[in-house]
Amino acid sequence: MFPSREDLHEAKRQAVLRQAATSFNARGFHATSLADVAAGLGVTKAALYHYFPNKNALLAACFDHAMALCFACLDKGRAEGRNGRERLLLTLSGYIAQIIDDLSCAVVLLEEGALEADDYAKVIAERDRFEKALRGLVREGVKDGSIVPCDPKLVVFIMLGALNWVPKWYRPGGRWKPEQIAAALAEVFDRTLSSTPAAAMTTEVARISGRRAKARAAEPPAPASDPPDPGPPKRRGTRARTNGAAKAR
Amino acid sequence: MFPSREDLHEAKRQAVLRQAATSFNARGFHATSLADVAAGLGVTKAALYHYFPNKNALLAACFDHAMALCFACLDKGRAEGRNGRERLLLTLSGYIAQIIDDLSCAVVLLEEGALEADDYAKVIAERDRFEKALRGLVREGVKDGSIVPCDPKLVVFIMLGALNWVPKWYRPGGRWKPEQIAAALAEVFDRTLSSTPAAAMTTEVARISGRRAKARAAEPPAPASDPPDPGPPKRRGTRARTNGAAKAR
């Protein structure tokens, strides 16, 4: 028999965690009782205590899981992107997929305050590390010319805000499929950051083709130059041209 | 004597509301007890019941107030902007100032679920109206050429997400002043939406000059054309040029 005793235990633990994350996301941490979580699994409250010592530990585990996923996205983005902008947008695409698809433990991000002091410190530290890494990608993009000069801290805040807000309006059965949303957001962020901003964006998210490369990664590998951004395209492509230096300093 | 009996009552009511909003924002609705709110005002729990029938009514009042401010911003933006993009960005600048400065009742937006059914329906209806209006501004901007073709619904979601996230990272005593943040966000959104995106943005929010026109409203009134966006500037200004049609459909 494959599933050993410990395997089963771990599997159930995961199930509890997922259910808890779902409930917390739906109604908020404080508004969710352990009885709610248990009911969602068809067991009673007391059963949960076989897998977690208390409610706060459950929340902490949600955060840990979410942060782990964040860093996984970061690694993937770093590996697959060809310049700073691509790496950043690939990372964020992954992040959003995680938020939408994965029953998203992540969005619990809203209730950090509910954590106990030491758990809180740990999560915040991790989150800071993640944000610092994103800012690093932005700086990288500015340096290699794929991203316009900007304040990395600010743009990262903006993007994370937009992403973390998604669960507020995303409707699982709705007309916008997760991949479409991820692609659309990447497109908008690309417009914001790219040193060669698009002249137009998709006018209907619902019409974005299913499989669509994110972060412009699949665009023709830029006829001319390579990894560092192609710079102003030869002429009248799908890119807008920015004018002048100014503001930057 | 100026303050009549009713005036005093109303003033205290407002004080209760502000305190409640502050507490709700800080710790969340469910995590805030009425005793907390009362303590913040130096009174006891029972006193609050002279001004609000129950805790939920308090929350509902917060939402009402917040939504009223939203529509005030909208009116102001509509009146002062010279094209769709300006009107939109002015509105959002006001919105953010409200969130940051005004002890922000608004951010309670996160706990809508805590409202009772009928209050909930009312707030959601108002919020939808507001979002619809913003989308209208986007469409307007696309039509008058100040905003690139895009999906209005999506970009509004993105912007509201970014804005509603601000309270998560804004620190009252910090290096970024509220006006700087408002200006910086407007600049980034401008980069995202403008049909003539800037070639660079501010690289340090903390260095943005105090009084700074928002939404590009104060830029030289565009030597040539008028209200509708100046279109691609004559040559090498501070604006990037976008290339081609493509994507739009």
Next chain:
DNA sequence: TCCATATCCGACCGGGCGGTTAGATGACCG
């Protein structure tokens, strides 16, 4: 087969919170 252990349940406890009530205080008005 029998013991040890894991799993889960029903019942319970203690505390905290929303909400109520009775009464004390004081301001206004005739």
Next chain:
DNA sequence: CGGTCATCTAACCGCCCGGTCGGATATGGA
């Protein structure tokens, strides 16, 4: 001065929720 009403408090109630406990059932190893 006396009555009325607003204001606010202290004390209390009932409920719900996090957490615990003893016991029932099942599972697996020797």
